Amino acid sequence: xxxxxxxxxxxxxxxxxxxxxxxxxxxxxxxxxxxxxxxxxxxxxxxxxxxxxxxxxxxxxxxxxxxxxxxxxxxxxxxxxxxxxxxxxxxxxxxxxxxxxxxxxxxxxxxxxxxxxxxxxxxxxxxxxxxxxxxxxxxxxxxxxxxxxxxxxxxxxxxxxxxxxxxxxxxxxxxxxxxxxxxxxxxxxxxxxxxxxxxxxxxxxxxxxxxxxxxxxxxxxxxxxxxxxxxxxxxxxxxxxxxxxxxxxxxxxxxxxxxxxxxxxxxxxxxxxxxxxxxxxxxxxx
Numbered sequence: 001x002x003x004x005x006x007x008x009x010x011x012x013x014x015x016x017x018x019x020x021x022x023x024x025x026x027x028x029x030x031x032x033x034x035x036x037x038x039x040x041x042x043x044x045x046x047x048x049x050x051x052x053x054x055x056x057x058x059x060x061x062x063x064x065x066x067x068x069x070x071x072x073x074x075x076x077x078x079x080x081x082x083x084x085x086x087x088x089x090x091x092x093x094x095x096x097x098x099x100x101x102x103x104x105x106x107x108x109x110x111x112x113x114x115x116x117x118x119x120x121x122x123x124x125x126x127x128x129x130x131x132x133x134x135x136x137x138x139x140x141x142x143x144x145x146x147x148x149x150x151x152x153x154x155x156x157x158x159x160x161x162x163x164x165x166x167x168x169x170x171x172x173x174x175x176x177x178x179x180x181x182x183x184x185x186x187x188x189x190x191x192x193x194x195x196x197x198x199x200x201x202x203x204x205x206x207x208x209x210x211x212x213x214x215x216x217x218x219x220x221x222x223x224x225x226x227x228x229x230x231x232x233x234x235x236x237x238x239x240x241x242x243x244x245x246x247x248x249x250x251x252x253x254x255x256x257x258x259x260x261x262x263x264x265x266x267x268x269x270x271x272x273x274x275x276x277x278x279x280x281x282x283x284x285x286x
Contacts, residue, residue, distance in 0.1 A: 010104065013126045013219070014080040017058070020219030021083035024059050027217045030201055034150050034260050035062035035121045039069065041262065042119065042148045049073050049116035053140065055105050055149075056123020060088025060098075066119060067093055073117075076110070078103050081219075105133040113142045113269070120149040122260075125156075125176045134189035141267030147191060152176045153198055153259030159247045160211065160256065167239035172232075174220070179261045191265035198261045204253035208244045211256050 017024075039062065050073055054063045057077035067075055075092075076099040079085050085100040092098035103109050105120075105127050118137050127133045137147050157173050164172040177185075179198050186194035205211045248254055 010080075010126070010128060017079070017081035017219035018083050020217060021059065021081060021087055023217035024084070024219065025061065025087075027214045028059075028061075030203060030258055030260075031058075031122055031218075032061060033201070035065065038062070038119070038121050038148060038150050038262065039065055041264070042066075042117075042146075043069065045146050045148070045264075047117060047146060049145070051115045052076070052117045052119060053078065053108075053110065053115045055108075055118060055120040055137075056126075057088050057100075058084045058121075058123075060085075060091040062119075062121045063088055063098065064091050064093065067096055067098070075099065076101060076115075078105075078108065079123075080104050106136060108136045108140050110140045112139050114140045116142055116145045118145070118147045118149075122150050122152065124149060124182075125152040125174070130177065130182065130185035131188045134185050134191060138189045138191050138267060141191075143267050143269035145267040146264060147267065148264045149262075151182060151261045151263070153261045154178050155200070155257060155259035158257050159244060159254070160208075163208070163240045163244035163247075166243040167236045172240075176259075182261055182263060186263065186265050190268060192268045194263060194265040196261065196263045198259060201258045201260060203256045203258065204249070204251075205256060206253065208241050208254060211254065 049070060052066060052070060052073050052075050054060075054066065054075065054077045057063045057079050058081075060077060063075065063077050067073075074097065077085060077088050078101050079088070080102065082102045085102060089098060089100045101109060105124065106129055118141050124130065124133065134147075141147060154176050156176055161173040164170075179196050183194050183196045186196075205214075244254060
């Protein structure tokens with residue numbers, strides 16, 4: 001499998017999250033927990049930002065928590081899936097303005113130096129060009145502003161990946177960027193004093209089908225460019241399921257590992273500009 005085949009198909013990911021808007025909150029256990037931990041890290045910075053951007057805001061649960069914490073700040077939420085943003089808009093506190101904009105991290109539809117803080121919970125794993133996406137953060141972040149984010153690392157769903165590898169040679173599981181490469185991308189974007197760390201989470205399931213149902217409900221099923229475009233033959237699915245059984249624990253549950261990468265850095269105003277370009281058109285979601 002080539003490196004290009006293992007990269008996410010951004011259009012497929014957008015469609016998947018658009019379809020998952022109605023089911024996402026029912027199964028987003030990890031996303032909620034990581035969001036809470038990221039907010040705790042954010043609060044340690046002790047900033048009082050006036051304008052905050054949440055990239056990959058999804059259904060807006062973490063955005064709402066930030067709005068409750070920073071009551072005087074103006075908030076913008078960006079996500080590629082309008083259906084997700086519609087839920088985020090409804091979830092916002094009454095009488096508070098939340099600007100919801102459909103867009104992608106690699107081309108932020110906001111002016112330079114617009115935000116004191118940029119926040120993102122488990123979204124950058126779907127980005128193909130991290131240096132460009134982080135350069136966009138640098139551009140919209142005011143000097144001295146903070147960028148705080150989480151993402152998924154390459155050990156995510158390693159059990160499922162190993163099980164599929166025993167069934168065939170196709171790509172069935174999303175592949176994510178190593179923490180050190182994420183840190184390098186921050187440095188290339190000229191964000192200051194980047195700090196990276198990671199931790200593992202393990203969720204358990206009664207069977208493989210339950211795991212795959214949750215991934216689909218999250219919009220996080222396989223969206224790699226090299227994915228099969230036809231139904232998987234039943235024999236290969238059985239082979240994968242049997243291979244996954246090797247991981248069943250003493251309590252009779254199947255584990256699924258998630259590697260969560262955390263990072264933060266600071267805006268410097270030192271933006272690399274290869275050429276002038278027009279800002280992408282904003283598409284508000286009301």
